[in-house]
Amino acid sequence: MNTSFLILLGVLALVVFLAVNIYNRLVELKNRLENAFAQIEVQLKRRYDLIPNLLETVKAYLKHESQTLENVVKARNTALSALEAVAKNPASPSSMDAFMRSEKAFQGAMGSLNIAVEAYPDLKASANMQHFSEELTSTENKISFARQAFNDAVTAYNTYKQTFPPVLLAGMFGHAENARMLEFEDAIQEAPKVTF
Numbered sequence: 001m002n003t004s005f006l007i008l009l010g011v012l013a014l015v016v017f018l019a020v021n022i023y024n025r026l027v028e029l030k031n032r033l034e035n036a037f038a039q040i041e042v043q044l045k046r047r048y049d050l051i052p053n054l055l056e057t058v059k060a061y062l063k064h065e066s067q068t069l070e071n072v073v074k075a076r077n078t079a080l081s082a083l084e085a086v087a088k089n090p091a092s093p094s095s096m097d098a099f100m101r102s103e104k105a106f107q108g109a110m111g112s113l114n115i116a117v118e119a120y121p122d123l124k125a126s127a128n129m130q131h132f133s134e135e136l137t138s139t140e141n142k143i144s145f146a147r148q149a150f151n152d153a154v155t156a157y158n159t160y161k162q163t164f165p166p167v168l169l170a171g172m173f174g175h176a177e178n179a180r181m182l183e184f185e186d187a188i189q190e191a192p193k194v195t196f
Helices: 003-059 063-088 093-118 121-125 127-162
Strands: none
Touching (some): 003 093, 003 127, 063 093, 121 127
């Protein structure tokens, strides 16, 4: 056999081996990203499931605040729909943007509810409200930790895709767009102040 043919064959085998490793690493990192988002999804669904019970508790006190209650329900339903859409492909920047917009609207609606609740000391002191406050605070903390893990997974995925040689092959393997981190308006997401 010709030596140059063996060298060419060896180089070709090395290129194929490298391409397979890059493909497998991209798949692994994307799966980690999707798993990390699944953890956020669990906590957000838990939060969204608490809202109807919370609204039932405050409804009797806030009869004249029906628009506020309707806004919370609408924002919750929109955020839940956006969550389900982004959960199908958390690496999609456009889905993540839509989800973050719906979360911002939800947080605004909850802020309005909190302001309305402040006017009712008896409501704030009730055992049910204190229970919901604790549940929401605990859930917000869990969301914050899950969001941090997701953003770490996004960073690892995007960084790997942008390094050489993966940058040459990522687009060909279906990993063209960078994943979007889950960010909110504030630099540091704080649990909503639910004071009842």
